[in-house]
Amino acid sequence: MKQFNIYFIIYFILLIYIVFIYGVRDRMTIEIRDTHLNLVPFVHTENDMTFLLEKGLRRHMNLFENTIGNIVLFIPFSFILLYKQRDRNVRAVILSGIVASMTIECMQYFFLLGVTDIDDVILNTVGLGLGACLAFIACRK
Secondary structure, eight states, rough: OHHHHHHHHHHHHHHIIIIIIOOOBBBHHHHGGGGEOOTTTTTHHHHHTTTHHHHHHHHHHHHHHHIIIIHHHHHHHHHHHHHHOSOOOOHHHHHHHHHOOOHHHHHHTTTBOOOOEEHHHHHHHHHHHHHHHHHHHHHOO
């Protein structure tokens, strides 16, 4: 059990690093913050897919990071919590993951770091679901 606490701490540190520190992020000003707030699902993802062929590799990497990256980022969250729990309460784990994802997005908004995007919450939730499936597969073995 101590081993999973260590895994969770390492995962949490990596999560914070990836979300807030990794890559060069310009601090936004309060004036432009609201122009980088996306509350309409998959608008940016659709735009990335539309311009994928026109913009080349740069746009392709952006699409990959935003979709696959957000899914993969939250797979360990549900996997570790479910594996640690005795009653395997998937709803509680998924709900706590959604709250964590929304907290990250709110922190990005209020601290003027990155783009606050509802797509991230949705994709993180997909990652939570995949992590839950992996946890149940691992528990059966």
